[in-house]
Amino acid sequence: MEPAVPLGVVVLASGSGTLLQAVLEASEAGGFPARILAVGADRTGVEALARAERAGLPHFVARVGDHPDRAAWDAALTEAVAAYRPDVVISAGFMKLLGPAFLARFPARVVNTHPALLPAFPGMHAVRDAIEAGVKVTGSTVHFVDAGMDTGPVIAQEAVEVNAEDDESSLHERIKAVERRLLVEVIEKLARTGCTVDGRKVSFR
Known part of the structure; x- marks a missing residue:
């Protein structure tokens, strides 16, 4: 059953915004139980912000260099995101570690994608x-963000085979195709039923 009120999402991105685009297209297709409230970036001039503008979405920039230290930036980013009152924050190619103030404001509500x-x-x-490790299989992970580097509880994973002829670029393109689909599926799951992580039920309703 579709939720009466869609899950409210703020998307954070640092670059081209292809993950953002996947969520945009899902939400525009109809029947998707989530909506993007705003898009944030840590730098100006990135394609993710252009995508947000073309979609008519509110967007903002929180640059580390505009603040006296990382803690001040973390506080500013926290307030910028909190202004939209999201149910979930999606780190979609956001290339900055989120700090303690941010994670305290949105506990177990920040989701990241990772290409492994x-x-x-x-x-x-x-x-x-x-590639350098010579593994035959890698993949994509969607996980909750905690204070570590890609250490938060896993929500979903999908494997991608490493071909003998792969270089970093070709492998990454195949992983990104999986990553986009997996993120959309996870957002839909969180909106409709929540999820179970480490034996604990996480619900957003």
């Missing part, structure tokens, strides 16, 4: 690390 099967290959270079 966590706990394998955390960090910024997951696809490169998988």
Whole structure:
């Protein structure tokens, strides 16, 4: 059964916004139980913000360099996101670690995508690390964000085979295709039924 009130989502991005686009297209198709309230970025001039503008969505920028220190930036980002009163915050290619103020304001409500099967290959270079390690299978993970680097509870994962001819770019493209679909599926699941993580029921209704 579709929720009477869609799940409210704020999306954070740092670059091209292809994950954001996947969520936009799902929400525009009809029947999707979530809606994007706003899009935030940590820098100006990125395609994710252009996508938000074309979609008529509110958008904002919170740059680290505009604040005296990381804690001040964290507080400013927290307030910028909180202004939209989201049910869930999606870190969709957002290339900054979220700080303690942010995570305290949105406990168990920040979701991230990662191009590996966590706990394998955390960090910024997951696809490169998988190729260098010579693994035959890697994949995509959607997980809750905690204070660590890609250490939060896993919500969903899907494997992607590593082909002998793969380089970092070709492998990453196939992972991103899975990542976009998996994120949309997770948002829909969170909106409709919540999820069970580490034996604990997480609900957004």
